Amino acid sequence: MDNPYVPRPYKVLSSARETADTFTMTVGMAVLHSPGQFVQVSVPGYGEAPISICSDSRKEIKLNIRQVGAVTNALAGLKKGETVLLRGPYGKGYPMKKLNGKDIVIVGGGCGVAPLKGLIDYVENHRKDFGQVSMFLGYRSPDDIIFKKELAGWKKKYSINVTVDKKGNTKSCIDAREGFVTDALGETDIRADKSAAMICGPPIMMKGSIGILKSKGFRDKQIFVSTERLMYCAMGVCCHCMIRGKFTCLDGPVFRYDEIMDIENG
Amino acid sequence: MGKLKVGVYGITGCAGCQLSVIFNEDEILDIVELVDLRAFPFIKEVNPEEEFDCVIVEGLVADRGDLKTLKMLRRNSKMLVSLGACACTGCVPAYRSFTLKENYEHLLYRKMEEIKDVEPTPLDAHILVDHYIPGCPPEKKEILSFIKGLVRGSIPRPYQSPVCVECRQNGNTCLLDQGKPCLGPITAGGCHAVCINGGFECWGCRGPTEDMNLDLMVRMLRDRGFDDKFINDRLRTFAGLKLPMLEKVMSGKAHKTETTFRGVRVFYE
Amino acid sequence: MEVLLLKKERLNGFIEKLQQDFEVIAPLKGDVIRFLPLKNPDDIFLGKNAYFPIKEYFFKKNEVLFQFNGTKIIVPELPSKKRAFFGLRRCDLNAIKHQDMVFMNDIHDPYYTAARKDSYLIGYHCNTAPSPYCFCGSLELADYFDLMVYDKKDDFLVEIGSSKGKGMAKKYASLFSKTSKKISEEEKKIPGSDRLEKKDISLFYNNSDWKKGTDLCLSCGACTALCPTCYCFETHDEVKTSNINEGERKRNWSSCQLQEFTRVAGEHVYRKDREERFKHRIFHQLEYFKEKHKVPLCVGCGRCIEGCPTRIDFVDILNNMKVENG
Known part of the structure; x- marks a missing residue:
């Protein structure tokens, strides 16, 4: 039987820088997956890190990686044609089939936009199954905006609001307003009745967004949040990612808000 | 890219921590392969004091000479590591802070004008320390792990559990x-x-x-x-x-x- | 289930037979009682349960998951070992059952499976709770053994619990005699072991009494290391000094009682508060595991209390917990 701890080798098809500390790597891993799922990326000698898939294709996967530790820094050094070790995909993503016919509200903060991009790609591949799409994406500064190229395309099709905490002096081709993503969300008219909202970002931003959505009439069951924890096995065994009995790696990383709402710290 | 320039120095201490570096007998030659062990006055004759990528310092600050050496090392190195209990916490020599002056006053050097003592203190009381390898003596494998991590850009987190x-x-x-x-x-x-x-x-x-x-x-x-x-x-x-x-x-x-x-x-x- | 009779004077003979076919692990008395490879059958100590759990024989403290050289991965050979474990109490047998659920059912863990599959489990029934900390009777323990030895004044009764057990009974048939005796459910109960009161602990998550435990908690991780069921682990990579592209990925035990357990990049610790960590262990043992596996993880051996430097008795704390208003 297969050894579940052993990652397999895949080809790096490309690696492109998004911002000063993030890059997107395309890996030749042909695997069925749903948006919101993640893979365990290994760099021998450095360890493993869970990275969410930010694409929707059966031929390859894209990984948007922020350089925050030893593993992610080592991954940044991998070039096209080199080998990367992966295992997965793991976790429960967004229940896309159950959301057919719904309007989609996407709220993302910083590198939390990455897993949501997988969702956007899915919606694009199944456009007729979903209603209106509105996005609220917040970043620290214009320099931190990821998926700039894709954003331009989304702009033409969906309602998009991009915010930056501070504009600074940098010129950006992206039209972003200064402020928090929660402000943009609060000011918009979104209908709760036939919508589902997906939130991914820093805990404080998720908390704020949930509050606003609820004030607009969203019920807990219409809101999906992403969780992040330290994890090693990704198979529900090592227990590091457990949140009150739920495994981030098995039962998450995407949770319907009513499943974990009584838990503090998101 | 050339090898990282590393120095191992000792200020006031028993040299036991520097010995812990050397006690990695089976791997000491591999270390020399991994990094450019520029200076290690304890075992080397020629020790050029120049720009280091990392210096590992044993001992604590106990006199003005120590302070001068330490500040020089900090200036000359991108990274500075406290090696051993004296460098990290002050260890036994710093115990003086908790006793009355009359208990040790008679032991101080009086005639040697150039030896003026400083209140015994660990390195981070004087300069910024980037990494700590604690212990009296430090664990020799931990020193190895640090050097390997340094070379590979993945310095291990200090062990923080009891x-x-x-x-x-x-x-x-x-x-x-x-x-x-x-x-x-x-x-x-x-x-x-x-x-x-x-x-x-x-x-x-x-x-x-x-x-x-x-x-x-x-x-x-x-x-x-x-x-x-x-x-x-x-x-x-x-x-x-x-x-x-x-x-x-x-x-x-x-x-x-x-x-x-x-x-x-x-x-x- | 089928029961055989073993004359008391034949116990050593039985163990010696086992030693011919297996490496025998049994509780031995040193500074404390430990499960150790047995040399002389006379050394077996059955007066009290072992201080340290049996789990390290299956779920090892340190395990090399694989070696690597660049991106090439080499999984080590995982030879299985024929071992017979003698003197396992009902709690410890159930602890093995619960770890089997995790490592052989939830996932297929080849390391655990290799160590476990050729292991023969021979239990020793407690006629009375061997320690004041025991509370196995309050939990939902099952029959889980190959053979179970019941000490009945004049003789031992040996119950067969599996096909492995049946095989052993057949192989060593000359030592056993037939008996019409049966082991009743009543006989399987252990007097003095039901001190944990049944209550729905989910009602007590925010109870102020948890402070009684955390005030005495050093977060030293003794409870999780001594627990026969705790199965949390972490992995890390080590590289050789002679070639930093070559090395090993290792797995070792970890403990939910430590801040390091939930520390992520950027120094954020999810369960920073000592009370959160303390409660997490109790809730995982009594609640969370049950949600998925239908039985509590805890087997009531009491080692986490006996081994705690301050003897925090969570059973006592829970028993005295009352529903608070507001």
Whole structure:
């Protein structure tokens, strides 16, 4: 039987820088997956890190990686044609089939936009199954905006609001307003009745967004949040990612808000 | 890219920590392959003092000469590492801070004008320290791991859990149960509980953990019949300067204080 | 289930037979009682349960998951070992059952499976709770053994619990005699072991009484290291000094009682509060595991209390917990 701890080798098809500390790597891993799922990326000698898939294709996967530790820094050094070790995909993503016919509200903060991009790609591949799409994406500064190229395309099709905490002096081709993503969300008219909202970002931003959505009439069951924890096995065994009995790696990383709402710290 | 330039230096100390570097006999030649071991005055004759990528410093600041050397090393190196208990916590030489001056005054150098003592203090009391390899002596494998990590751009996180974790995994029973004043529960591990493996209680040479329950530790020692003088002495032997809250805890008047160790702030309530 | 009779004077003969076919692991008395490879059958100590759990024989403290050289991965050979474990109490047998659920059912863990599959489990029934900390009777323990030895004044009764057990009974048939006796459910209960009161602990998550435990908690991780069921682990890579592209990925035990357990990049600790960590262990043992596996993880051996430097008795704390208003 297969050894579940052993990652397999895949080809790096490309690696492109998004911002000063993030890059997107395309890996030749042909695997069925749903948006919101993640893979365990290994760099021998450095360890493993869970990275969410930010694409929707059966031929390859894209990984948007922020350089925050030893593993992610080592991954940044991998070039096209080199080998990367992966295992997965793991976790429960967004229940896309159950959301057919719904309007989609996407709220993302910083590198939390990455897993949501997988969702956007899915919606694009199944456009007729979903209603209106509105996005609220917040970043620290214009320099931190990821998926700039894709954003331009989304702009033409969906309602998009991009915010930056501070504009600074940098010129950006992206039209972003200064402020928090929660402000943009609060000011918009979104209908709760036939919508589902997906939130991914820093805990404080998720908390704020949930509050606003609820004030607009969203019920807990219409809101999906992403969780992040330290994890090693990704198979529900090592227990590091457990949140009150739920495994981030098995039962998450995407949770319907009513499943974990009584838990503090998101 | 050339090899990283590394220096190993000692200021006031017993040289035991530098010996721990050398005690990696099987791997010392590999280390020389991995990094450019530019300076190591303890074992090398020629030691160019230039731009280092990293210097590893043993010992504590005890006189003006130490301070001068330390500041020079900090200026000349991108990274500075405290090696061993003296460099990290002040260790036994810093115990002087907790005793009356008349107890040691007669031992000070009087005639040698150039030897003027400085209050004995660990390195981070004077300069910025980037990484800590604690212990008296430090664990030789930990030094190796650090050098490998340095070369590979993945410096290991310091071990921050108490000594008890490794101690229990080694199959030891608790020395506190035997009435011994073991400081394992409040001391950072990473030493494989080597002392307790040999039946000798932990004296806290690797310094306090961020998460220690100091109040409970003191209560446990008192419950076992140790008087306050003993407790104070024992807790301060290796890491007294990193336990500024001890006095308040002992008098039952602890409130939020903080100390820094390994670049991490230690809060104590 | 089928029961055989073993004359008391034949126990050593049985163990010696086992030693011919297996490496025998049994509780031996040293500074404390430990499960160790047995040399002389006379050394077996059955007066009290072992201080350290049996789990390290299956779920090892340190395990090399694989070696690597660049991106090439080499999984080590995982030879299985024929071992017979003698003197396992009902709690420890159930602890093995619960770890089997995790490592052989939830996932297929080849390391655990290799160590476990050729292991023969021979239990020893407690006629009375061997320690004041025991509370196995309050938990939902099952029959899980190959053979179970019941000490009945004049003789031992040996119950067969599996096909492995049946095989052993057949192989050593000359030592056993037939008996019409049966082991009743009543006989399987252990007097003095039901001190944990049944209550829905989910109602007590925010109870102020948890402070009684955390005030005495050093977060030293003794409870999780001594627990026969705790199965949390972490992995890390080590590289050789002679070639930094070559090395090993290792797995070792970890403990939910430590801040390091939930520390992520950027120094954020999810369960920073000592009370949160303390409660997490109790809730995982009594609640969370049950949600998925239908039985509590805890087997009531009491080692986490006996081995705790301050003897925090969570059973006592839970028993005294009352529903608070507000």
